[in-house]
Amino acid sequence: MDTMKGMKRSCYCGEVTLEMKEVTVGGFTQRVRDKGGIIFIDLRDRTGIVQLVFDENTEKSVFEKAETIRSEDVLMVRGAVRARESVNTEIRTGGVEITVTELRILSKAQTPPFEIVSNSKTNEELRLKYRYLDLRRKPLQDNLIMRHNIAKCAREYFYENGFLEIETPMMIKSTPEGARDYIVPSRIHNGKFYALPQSPQMYKQLLMISGFDRYIQLARCFRDEDLRADRQPEFTQIDLEMSFVDVDDILEMLEGFIHKLYNDILDVDIKIPLPRLTYDEAMRRFGSDKPDTRFGMEITDISDVVKDSEFVVFRSALESGGSVRGIVAENGAAALTRKEIDKLVEYVKGIGAKGLAYVRWVDDAPTCSFGKFMKEGELEKILAALGCKKGDVALIVADKDKVTLPTLGALRLKVAKQLDIIPAGWNFLWITEFPFFEYDDENGEWVAMHHPFTMPLDEHIQYLDTDKSRVRAKCYDLVLNGTELLSGSIRINDPELQQHMFEMLGMTDEEIRAKFGFLVDAYKYAAPPHGGAGIGLDRLAMLMCGCDSLRDVVAFPKVQNASEPMSEAPSFVSEEQLKELGIKIVNDPAKG
């Protein structure tokens, strides 16, 4: 193998132009085209590809060396830039080539387990095992470069607006609220554990109490919950907090960021202010707190229309305080056959609904799953109320609102995907005024929907003791095309109100002290009104790159069982390590 002694790279492969005359470039061998007396090699780096030419008649020794080059070998070459005889219009450097006068083979490559090409069809499992090779592929390189640019833009924007970047600890106290913590054993304090942060929540609030006024951090966060295509156990938030603000101030600041981001990176003009919906309205119209508003198919309440119906399913739902609601898939009758609708029925049963009533209007007489229970003219009224026409399919759910709305929301999304009616676009949407409490049917108590430092709406504080169901929070989510991108809130800065909130949540003084004592104390020394948000950098990058999975925008992602196929983390540790930590494994799989 050669060294690069005496050579210095003059430019990247993708940047070579005719004006440069002579260049020195380095890169990976993308492809060798050996014509016998002349060899063409595509040399690749992160910027692109440039063609090298080796001619038998000009530099015999260089040519003979070039004959030994294989795919993915790392080369460094010096040579003259000249125009190609025939231009490749597919690539930026397609009009030029380098006639190589000096060739160094800096590193030889084993044959890779899969071809390093843009449109690889190799299954992800293998690509993840050799992630470092997969990352050589252009689509992934481009994604990570995009991600870098998003992070850079975030820093630029928030720095310009007076935010200070401050690091918060990764080894913190475990507070078993919300998601499961990843815990880290302490050697010095046997039996005690640190937790990895689910977010820097408490620390950023403390920074406001300290008077830093505006804080930002690209914070790594950890949650020990099951994975999804859009959920990794380890992820990054653009985490921020501001003082002397209320909801509108924060939303305005964040809208400025979204606008700059899309302008700088995708050259897309996002109109601000962004649309807003309250949680209640989003649920009522879309059956979701993160609706995809790129298409309609909104939910219609037909409770009034069917209030005198003798159909037992509708009646029992209404009598128990529920509702009858439906959605209409326009022109859906062709795609939604009886068989497909049967699948939807199974689907809604799987997500908690008792069933699904439907009308499939193909011919003059609609096929209706509940037709025989309808009185004269009743079905017509229902169809009119829903706006269901010939060629459409109406899907109706009758139950408590807690069931009808989310079920129809999920159905709306599923049917829209099935009918392929979701247009491309960037539909941002604020969801505001989330319920503060959520009734837990199992335990028969009200539990917080958010962390306990969230501020209720000013005018709702009066209901804290009297009617918890009415209390809405100064909470906001930013939704993009049906994905939750950002979540934030105004925090409570009044110690008395905070104490009250803890009590509302059924926490004893001992619990409060044990979990949040330091934070409660801190607020006693005065804090400006403040609030903030965490923007999911991974999800943002995923959507901006047009990817379906976070794995495409994370350099070294975890797979569904939370392991990492390349390094095979997590792994067993030695007896010595465990002993030092005072940890004993029960039912140790390492010992069979």
Added chain:
RNA sequence: GGCCCGGUAGUUCAGUUGGUUAGAACGCCGCCCUGUCACGGCGGAGGUCGUGAGUUCGAGUCUCAUCCGGGUCGCCA
């Protein structure tokens, strides 16, 4: 934890009703070729059909179990 989908050369896939020596393309190796750019031509190597049991005269194909991967529900304040 539940449900659904998948696993056959290095890779992507085909493999009929269970039936001879499991095929193709790409990649790899060798030879030929001076204008290729998904180069081309000729030849070659390469398989524990995820694993284990079962049914059978005979299993890539059927049955059961199991492992691995993906999606999803639960879960994710």
